[in-house]
Amino acid sequence: MPHRYFTTEIGSGRAALTGPDAHHLADVMRGRVGDQVILCDANAVEYTGTITSVQPGRVEFSVSEGYPSAAEPSVEITLYAGYPKQGKLEDIIRHSVELGVHRVVPFFSRYCVAAPKKEEAKRERYARIAVEAAKQCGRGILPEVSLPLPDFASVCRELKDYDRAFFFYECGGSPLRTLLKEDKAVRRIALITGSEGGFAPEEADLAAAAGARTVGLGPRILRCETAPLAALAAVMTLTGNLE
Amino acid sequence: MPHRYFTTEIGSGRAALTGPDAHHLADVMRGRVGDQVILCDANAVEYTGTITSVQPGRVEFSVSEGYPSAAEPSVEITLYAGYPKQGKLEDIIRHSVELGVHRVVPFFSRYCVAAPKKEEAKRERYARIAVEAAKQCGRGILPEVSLPLPDFASVCRELKDYDRAFFFYECGGSPLRTLLKEDKAVRRIALITGSEGGFAPEEADLAAAAGARTVGLGPRILRCETAPLAALAAVMTLTGNLE
Structure with missing residues (x-):
């Protein structure tokens, strides 16, 4: 090849x-x-x-x-990921790019343990990681990593730009299988997953008020670096983009 | 709680x-x-x-x-994972336990870069990692990590013990969505994913001869630490165990 x-x-x-x-x-x-x-x-x-x-x-x-390019999925997914501690965001970026993400947007929220620090410099590093992953896995685009959003309200303000927004809540919600069966014409999708601390109840309310569907990922407690991959793999599977 | x-x-x-x-x-x-x-x-x-x-x-x-225990999935999945380099097996174990795996069996195969080394001692470490992950994510069982199988033929010999075996091949195969739609009574499932080097064509033949269905995970090249998670998340999604 x-x-x-x-x-x-x-x-x-x-x-x-x-x-x-x-x-x-x-x-x-x-x-x-x-x-x-x-x-x-x-x-x-x-x-x-x-x-x-x-x-x-x-x-x-x-x-x-x-x-x-045959490698691009039929859905354009933006992953809003609660900013995790240590190097975990790098792993999330690598895995997400392979799984077909379009853009990764980290955000700070009420229960985030991480705090903003040299984010401009970090963003360059994250962008390099995304580009390397895109090359390795054969993507047709270079997925972008945005500067982190300062709070959860900023995440919610962006949700109107999507056909569907799914808020993955540790307290549970509807099954993705049902939500994605309802409407097959969905193209632009936002997935929102939390940091180590999860979401505050008022953040869940904010997301719902902004039109996001609250989604559960099952009875096991997924770490903040596992939830985005499970969410992405689930959406890609259900939309026929992981086959 | x-x-x-x-x-x-x-x-x-x-x-x-x-x-x-x-x-x-x-x-x-x-x-x-x-x-x-x-x-x-x-x-x-x-x-x-x-x-x-x-x-x-x-x-x-x-x-x-x-x-x-509400946390146990309705399917009992054994992940046969091609032995990866460095600490990647540890990440695979952590993620897999969260995603509901029953047992992880590493194996060596033709294109494996890793070679067997102090596997008894490593197995203890892997078992500890699995137990810690099981506690953290709230599992009802302690998933086991087996000693690595010495070659791919040994993997194939075990496949008769499962209701279904899925061989995830980098050269593509059938969609999981179709394979899992065929038969809803499947309980014991084997998932087989490769190491960094992927599979040799004769290994794909061996797997098929042993009754495994060859499955594709899409047009993007997944790393050996991403493929098992995508495969597990896909099966759990399609069987209703990630919701």
Whole structure:
């Protein structure tokens, strides 16, 4: 299988890789004129690229007609994840990108143990982790990690932008199987999972008032790093995007 | 919510905790005569226990009639997981126990990068991790971690013990949604996921010959620590055990 690279320098039958990707292809993979790779525009379109020149720091290609990336799910999921302690958000990002998430938005809430600290710098690191995971698992887009929202009300204000919002509550709620059976035309979905401390009852009320459906993930207590993966895998399974 | 402990010393209306659990209840939680806790026999039966005596290293209880643990899923899933590198098996165990696994069986296979090393000692560590996870997430049993099987043929020999075996293959297969729709009376299920190197084609053939259904988990390449969680979450979702 030819190697796969993301590039934004693509159009009119030509494309280029620069920077670390050019170095990887030229020096690590020893790519030569005439070799083929897959190029992805990070907008869910892929191309077969044939190397036309290899220069220091730059590899150029002629490219085929674009075709839709097969790896993108039919639903566009934003994961709102309560900000966890330590490095757990990194694990959540890696797993979520593999499971097909579109965007990850951490947030602070009443029972969060973590507090905001150097979030601009951390966001760069999170974005790098998301890009690496997207490359490894063959995504057609580069999922974004947003700056954390300062409180749960800010999460709720964004929910109107989605076809459906599911609030995963440790106190239980409706089964996803039922909720997703109701309406198959859902495309933009928000999933909301809590941090170690879970949600305050008034946050559950806020979410419901903002139109989110309260959902349960079963009788076992899932850790804050397991719940988002279970939620994502469940939605992807039920919408036919994990098969 | 009262604290929850596992104990095997339970029967005839009486029960006892010893060792670290007795210390935890007596010295950390400051349990006193008359206080109530939930006791679980690790066999999916729970009891309300009322403390009748607190001695050094031993707490005794009178117990209510037993009731079935609500946390146990209706399916009994054994996860056969290709032995991964580094500490990844520990993460797989933690996540799987939360998602309701019954038993985890690591195995070595053709493309495994890890090699057997001090597996008896490691198994003790894995068992401790499973027990801790079971306590934290409120399981009614203590999921077992078996000693690793030496090769993939050994995995296949065990598959006859299950109602269904699903072989998750990176080259794709049938959708779980279809396979699980066919037969709702399935109880004992084996899930088989690979290590970093994935499976050799002859291993896929072996699994099929042993009666396993080959299953795909979608177009994205899942890491060996993500695939078991996605597989478990998918089966639990489709069988109504994640709601």
